[in-house]
Amino acid sequence: MELEVSDIVEAVSELVKRGYDREYRIKNGRLRDLATGTPIAASDIHVDAALRFESGSDAGDGSNVYAISDRATPGKGLLIDAFDTLDRHCSRELFERLAAGRQTKRVAQPDVPSRYDLRKIYKSEFERDPERFVLRIDFPDFPPCPFGQSFSVLGFDTAEQQYVWLVTSILRDSRLARVPYQEADTPDNA
Structure with missing residues (x-):
């Protein structure tokens, strides 16, 4: 899915409009649906869109948003990695699935206070x-x-x-x- 957005807040807003209304989080290395508390197997997810937003001249500050469909249920939701730390918190299989094909956008916000x-x-x-x-x-x-x-x-x-x-x-x-x-x-x- 192609998204024409300039920042992560705009991306989340657009994805919610497209029906990605569940909130996903990484807990104990696994993706979980916060509404139900149930884990979602890495093999059951489909990453419909993955965007990385980098700010600063050295790209030392980044955030990611993932639009995910759960193949085992009709659920669609968002996983927001506002701190760019998913690689430390989820399984390698899940991280590779999430990061594959991720688009990177540079946000013109160098050294914002x-x-x-x-x-x-x-x-x-x-x-x-x-x-x-x-x-x-x-x-x-x-x-x-x-x-x-x-x-x-x-x-x-x-x-x-x-x-x-x-x-x-x-x-x-x-x-x-x-x-x-x-x-x-x-x-x-x-």
Whole structure:
């Protein structure tokens, strides 16, 4: 499927109009339908469209969107890899199926100060104080996702106490601490 879009938000909007209304995520290395919680076998997916959007002069920050049909069900949905990290989170078979034939579009946004209303952190700022930034996973207080879906991870500036957009090269840096959400124990007042 050919799409004439200029950015990932426009791509998601166009794909939703074309009936891709389910939200897919990678959980434990497998593709899952978030509405049903069921895993989808890599052999059951058909990638109808795959787009990669790169910004910055060095293409160090990228996002991907995949329009997927589930051959085992009538479901069609989107997998959004806003942080360009799927290769680290899914099986090789699934990643190869997703990335095959992916189109790359360069977005003219070199050195923008923010992305999706979040302050953008470049590698140079991270290098000055790597312990200042963490990657929060599945926190309930994430800001709204501009794609109409939901974030599963976001950068967090511990000094400013605010969510930030970390460029891809930071997400791949082994010094970045990953902090999964853990619900606080609440006392039983009954």
